Amino acid sequence: MNPFAFTQPKDIDGVLAQLAEGARPIAGGTNLLDLMKEGVMQPPQVVDINAIACAGLDGIEEADGGLRLGALARNADTAYHPLVRDRYPLLSSAILAGASPQLRNMATNGGNLLQRTRCVYFYDVGVPCNKREPGTGCPAKHGINRQLAILGTSEQCIATHPSDMCVALRALDAVVHVRSSSGEREIPFGEFHRLPGERPELDTTLQPGELITHIALPDAARFVAHSAYIKVRERLSYAFALVSVAAALDLDGGTIRAARIALGGVAHKPWRVEEAERELEGKQADEAAFALAAERILQGARGWGQNDFKLPLAKNAIVQALQTAVRGTAYARGERE
Numbered sequence: 434m435n436p437f438a439f440t441q442p443k444d445i446d447g448v449l450a451q452l453a454e455g456a457r458p459i460a461g462g463t464n465l466l467d468l469m470k471e472g473v474m475q476p477p478q479v480v481d482i483n484a485i486a487c488a489g490l491d492g493i494e495e496a497d498g499g500l501r502l503g504a505l506a507r508n509a510d511t512a513y514h515p516l517v518r519d520r521y522p523l524l525s526s527a528i529l530a531g532a533s534p535q536l537r538n539m540a541t542n543g544g545n546l547l548q549r550t551r552c553v554y555f556y557d558v559g560v561p562c563n564k565r566e567p568g569t570g571c572p573a574k575h576g577i578n579r580q581l582a583i584l585g586t587s588e589q590c591i592a593t594h595p596s597d598m599c600v601a602l603r604a605l606d607a608v609v610h611v612r613s614s615s616g617e618r619e620i621p622f623g624e625f626h627r628l629p630g631e632r633p634e635l636d637t638t639l640q641p642g643e644l645i646t647h648i649a650l651p652d653a654a655r656f657v658a659h660s661a662y663i664k665v666r667e668r669l670s671y672a673f674a675l676v677s678v679a680a681a682l683d684l685d686g687g688t689i690r691a692a693r694i695a696l697g698g699v700a701h702k703p704w705r706v707e708e709a710e711r712e713l714e715g716k717q718a719d720e721a722a723f724a725l726a727a728e729r730i731l732q733g734a735r736g737w738g739q740n741d742f743k744l745p746l747a748k749n750a751i752v753q754a755l756q757t758a759v760r761g762t763a764y765a766r767g768e769r770e
């Protein structure tokens with residue numbers, strides 16, 4: 434590992450001053466430390482932001498009719514929080530589908546949003562990779578791409594964003610709140626992660642010097658009774674999604690009033706096609722309508738060889754997630770303690 438400077442400011446201004454100087458924040462460290470040990474990221478300056486948790490950054494509280502999730506709240510604390518379990522069961526299920534209990538105890542909400550791709554070439558400093566070293570090439574296009582994207586790819590990069598939590602946050606219209614030494618701003622979740630395009634080295638629209646302070650969730654009461662997170666992976670735990678689907682329905686009997694559908698494991702960002710959701714409105718909540726929505730969401734999808742199987746898999750997973758949502762959440766069925 435390369436030598437680096439390390440600071441632990443006690444207040445948020447101290448952290449922001451470090452970030453303005455180019456320091457890299459560390460929260461749970463479950464991704465950043467791995468990347469540093471492998472030599473994939475070599476920040477000369479690291480700022481530990483855990484000491485500022487007490488400044489409200491680790492809280493989960495009601496706000497503006499919805500919820501405010503602190504950036505330093507741990508993934509496990511978020512998933513098991515009564516307000517999240519009762520009002521956002523989709524988010525709770527998505528978080529609990531990720532990683533392992535030990536990792537979720539350590540990982541933070543802010544860090545989860547900024548975890549990096551799991552493309553094997555990105556982690557191997559001995560081979561080219563446009564995301565790690567722009568302009569060197571993308572061996573994944575004709576190489577090991579079983580885990581990689583089928584939507585929104587570019588000539589430069591076909592990586593996926595690996596988070597489960599982010600797929601639910603996208604479906605729930607979350608907003609990311611950030612702060613820097615020059616002020617605060619809000620980023621709608623759909624604009625937070627980006628497609629690779631010509632700049633695959635950039636995962637998000639977060640600017641240098643910006644700290645995620647919290648994630649805001651709008652009220653989602655109408656989706657509480659009918660939501661589901663389906664994750665298809667190589668084994669039942671401790672594996673990243675091949676394809677995942679966060680689905681939520683607002684139903685009037687058997688008729689769809691509103692739908693939310695986001696996919697993970699298929700693109701450089703959580704994938705959502707709002708037009709497909711609008712087309713479901715007023716339709717019967719049945720397999721035929723769900724299959725049409727799946728076709729719409731997957732329009733333009735293409736495989737790269739090893740990941741061709743994701744095309745039918747994603748379609749089936751969308752239909753299955755929506756059918757599971759129709760059957761209702763455990764909470765809605767009265768099965769929650």
Ligand SMILES: Cc1cc2nc3c(=O)[nH]c(=O)nc-3n(C[C@H](O)[C@H](O)[C@H](O)COP(=O)(O)OP(=O)(O)OC[C@H]3O[C@@H](n4cnc5c(N)ncnc54)[C@H](O)[C@@H]3O)c2cc1C
Nearest residue numbers: 460461462463464465531532541543544545547596597645
């Ligand atoms: C073996 C393994 C299996 C995993 N499986 C899954 C899985 O199935 N599903 C899944 O979703 N995830 C999975 N993960 C990833 C895990 O969820 C992430 O590593 C974790 O969420 C990152 O959070 P952290 O707090 O540890 O981030 P860190 O490692 O501390 O930081 C990650 C990045 O975020 C930046 N950062 C952190 N906090 C902030 C902030 N507040 N503002 C600005 N920048 C910030 C850091 O600078 C860094 O670039 C797995 C990880 C491992 C190691």
Ligand code: SF4
Nearest residue numbers: 552554562571590591
């Ligand atoms: S898909 Fe992206 S991360 Fe993977 S090798 Fe290509 S450029 Fe690198």
